[in-house]
Amino acid sequence: MVVSCNLVRRYVARGNVLARIGSQLVGLGNAISDGHLVVYYPHMLVHPVFQGLGVGRMMMDIMLSRYSGFHQQMLTADGEAVDFYKAMGFERAGKTEPMWMYSGDDH
Numbered sequence: 001m002v003v004s005c006n007l008v009r010r011y012v013a014r015g016n017v018l019a020r021i022g023s024q025l026v027g028l029g030n031a032i033s034d035g036h037l038v039v040y041y042p043h044m045l046v047h048p049v050f051q052g053l054g055v056g057r058m059m060m061d062i063m064l065s066r067y068s069g070f071h072q073q074m075l076t077a078d079g080e081a082v083d084f085y086k087a088m089g090f091e092r093a094g095k096t097e098p099m100w101m102y103s104g105d106d107h
Contacts, residue, residue, distance in 0.1 A: 017059045019046070026050040029059045031067065039067040041075040060088050076100075 019027035029044040041063060046056045067073055076098050077085045 017062050019050075019055045019059050021050070027055045027059055029063060031063055033067065033070070037071040039070050039073050041073070044075075044081075056084065057088070064088070 015031040015033060017027075017029045018025060025047075027044075027046040027050065029041065031039050031041050033039040041060075044056060044060060046059075064073070073090075074093070075085060075090065077090070
């Protein structure tokens with residue numbers, strides 16, 4: 001199975017990344033940034049059927065390339081995603097504790 005990058009770069013300037021296989025959307029991610037120093041990656045989603053095929057890595061590589069040189073790149077990871085992001089070069093930020101106000105019930 002070949003993952004297409006045909007529409008990915010078109011959206012990166014706006015802080016979004018998409019992955020398609022043929023015409024099917026199989027992954028999406030986004031970034032929030034001040035444009036100079038800090039970028040936060042709130043979402044990196046890959047359809048379960050396509051996980052483990054390099055789709056998430058491809059999307060994250062594109063985002064990391066887009067925001068290379070930024071002083072701080074941050075995200076919140078849980079479950080199996082922790083090891084994925086560690087493999088991408090992310091690490092726990094000192095003794096910080098993630099905190100939030102969340103109205104959902106899926107975490």
